[in-house]
Amino acid sequence: MNAVIKAKLDSIKTFFICIGIASFLQWLTYQLLTHAKLGSPAECFALAQVFTVLLVAPYLAACHVQSEIRDDPSTQLLSLSAISFGKSLLMRLAISLIPLFCWIFLSTSFALFVTDMPIGKAMKMLIVLGLYSFSTGAVGMWGTQVFKDAIFGTECACFLSCVLIGSAFLLKPLGRYIDNIQPMIQPILHLNPLITVCNIFDGMDIFRTPLLYERTPITSYDFSYPSWYVIAFWQFLIGGCCFLWTWLICRIHKVCINIF
DSSP states (O other): OHHHHHHHHHHHHHHHHHHHHHHHHHHHHHHHHHHTTOSOHHHHHHHHHHHHHHHHHHHHHHHHHIIIIISOTTSGGGGSOHHHHHHHHHHHHHHHTHHHHHHHHHHHHHHHHHSOOOHHHHHHHHHHHHHHHHHHHHHHHHHHHHHSOHHHHHHHHHHHHHHHHHHHHHHHHHTTTOSOOHHHHHHHHHHOTTHHHHHHSTTOOGGGSTTTTTTOGGGGSOOOOOOHHHHHHHHHHHHHHHHHHHHHHHHHHHHHHHHO
């Protein structure tokens, strides 16, 4: 009985710690974005939300899955059938992200009153942030299985996010060696998780802000921001591939345990 009460108290403590850390990260990111004048308060708030999700979701998923699977590979989880194991793994991913889902809802509700974010755009942000939570959480979960450590798994997910976001700025040095970078612009925009905000908030052109205008050659070419649901689909596809890869690693691990 004491163990159950302790577990519940630990869960509540973890929940509030997650809410506090996510809120602090968003506040810090929001202050930096507004200082850099990358958009209106509502746009900077939405960008800060995306940054926070990309940082927090992988860590929550990595820590939860590591404690459930890696610490005791002979548990009942690995004894399940392939389909049941996949469902159980997906359920554990969803459970690990519950604190972040609650923060997303509270943060977006807060934005409706503080930044005058339109309710239609807020609903789209809820969908995007929810999908990003699953996708980056799955990447963190995959990294944990590959590197056998939650911290390395989180760093792997953050590195992938940095590559997808920073690829637009890598075009400038790459332009010295390639005559025409036009064909590369649209794929880069499709895979950049921040571009969803540019599409949701009509009129936002982040690359033509004073801070970024000369730091990427994209503005010198004809381009259009992809629809938010297209970018969200690509992020969901990346997360789905990482989830299936994690499932495959765990099933192979089970076979090895049964053999040896």
